[in-house]
Amino acid sequence: MEASSSSPSSSSSVTVATGDRFRLHDRLELLEFADKYVVKSFESPNRGFSISREDGDIQPLDGADVDPPVRPYRTSTIYGVAGTIRLVAGTYILVITSQKEVGEFLGFPVFRVMSMQFLPCNEALKFSTSEEKRDEAYFMNLLRIVESTPGLYYSYDTDITLNLQRRCKLTDGWMAKPIWKQADPRFVWNRNLLEDLIEAKLDEFVIPLLQGSFGVAELKLKDTPVTLTLISRRCTRRLGTRMWRRGANLQGDTANSIETEQLLETEGFRSSFLQFRGSVPLLWEQIVDLSYKPRLRIIDNEQTPKVVERHFLDLSQRYGDVVAVDLTDKHGDEGLLSAAYANEMKTLPSVRYCSFDFHHFCSNSNFDKLQILYDQVSEDFEKQG
Structure with missing residues (x-):
């Protein structure tokens, strides 16, 4: 069940001389001492910072860190620092321990995070109460889940959260x-984790991570080589797992929103096509139980019209003309939701609302019936280029 919108395609070339482009340090040395961690660039060993293992305090490198009088007890290679987080009794630093190059975005290499690790800076834990230690252990288990977060992507050379049209x-x-200043905060997965690094003015080490998907294919249109890139960006507003997180909040942010960009590049020409999908932008919930399809409930609230208005105002300001495609079932609980959605859309003449019962038309993999939907929106596609 999604509200979708599309945005005009663009043909343009974005080129900036290397000397004018900000770049992150891509390969880092991690030195572990008894009292601190030191992170520095392989290319520029005098560039980096230290983190106290006592309290997580971050300081740019000084002379003693660049050429330490004491040998570290462990040295390893990492590929970025994703940020820091403070728990009950200390700070933890999240580092990228392995990565894989998966393609290019507008000519710049893109990497997928393959593994991460939290390093503890919590020597104060030994002085904590037993209750605080239990709480810290509980939160540490949650951090281990964060370490294995799937679908994280980044680039050392450019921001990948910003679509070509913008x-x-x-x-x-x-x-x-700095790349973190270029980024669209809606799509920076580790935005809150980066605050300490930003405050310490370590711009060369601040990596915005995008959660989503990324794929590149080399094709031919007749005899012309074409590069097709598909990148999906998961919005950090109103996140949650399916069923548990539904609808919109009072600000108009919808659950599990995703911007998908299809980039086509050939012979200096670039085209960008955008779709934005998310939960139906009403106030509603789905109470999870043991049934296959839990019942959903539309929340009766006088703010609902404003919520819908805020949602589409935000979309139109960001993307231009919007076509809202409602894919819900027209029977049962979903039918009630669809009817409520259609009723609210009558008050928004600036947005074209299109209802398509995907479950009915495309059941049993009858995807040729999508032509019915395409016929309804083809004129809008033409207008949008």
């Missing part, structure tokens, strides 16, 4: 800014 509207010199 890039084309940016002023000259934008790519000279």
Whole structure:
């Protein structure tokens, strides 16, 4: 059940001289001492920072860190620092321990995080109460789940959270800014974890991670080589697992929203097609139980019209003209939800609402019936280019 919108395709070239482009340190040395961790660049050993193992305090490298008088008891290679988090009795630093190059975005290499690890900076834990130690152990188990978060992507050379259409509207010199300043905060998975690094002005080490999917294919249109890139960006607002998180909040943010960009590049021409999907933007919930399809409940709230208005105002300001495609079932609980959605959309003349019973038309893999939906929106596609 999604609300979708599409945005005009763009043909443009985004090129910035290497000297004007901000780049992150890509290969880091992690030195472990009894009292601190030291992270520094292999390329520029004088660039880096230390983190106290006592209290998590972050400091840029000084002379003693660059050429330490005492040998570290362990040295390893890491590929980035994803941020820090403070628990009951100390701070933990999240580092990328392995990665894999998966393709290019607008000519810049993109990497997938293959493994991460939290390093403890919590020497104060030994002075904590037994209750605090139990709480810390509980939260540490949650951090181990974070370490295995799937589908995290990043680039050392460019921001991948920003679609091509928005890039084309940016002023000259934008790519000279630190990558975290270029990023769209809606799609930065580790935004809250980066605060300490940002505050310490360690821009060269601040990596915005995108959660979603990324794929590249080399094709041919007749005899012309074409690169097709598909990138999905998961929004950090109103996150949650399916069933447990539904509908919109009072600000109009919908559950599990995802922007998908299809990039087509050939002979200097670039086209960007965007779709934004999310939960139906009403106030509703689905109470999880042991049934195969839990009942859903529409929440009666006088704020509902404003919620819908805020949702589509945000979309139109970001993407331009919006076509909202309602894919819900037209029977049972979903039918009630669809009817409520359609009723609210009558008050938004600036947004075209299109209802398509996907379950009815495309059951048993009858995807050729999608032509019915395409016929309804083809004129809008033409307008959007």
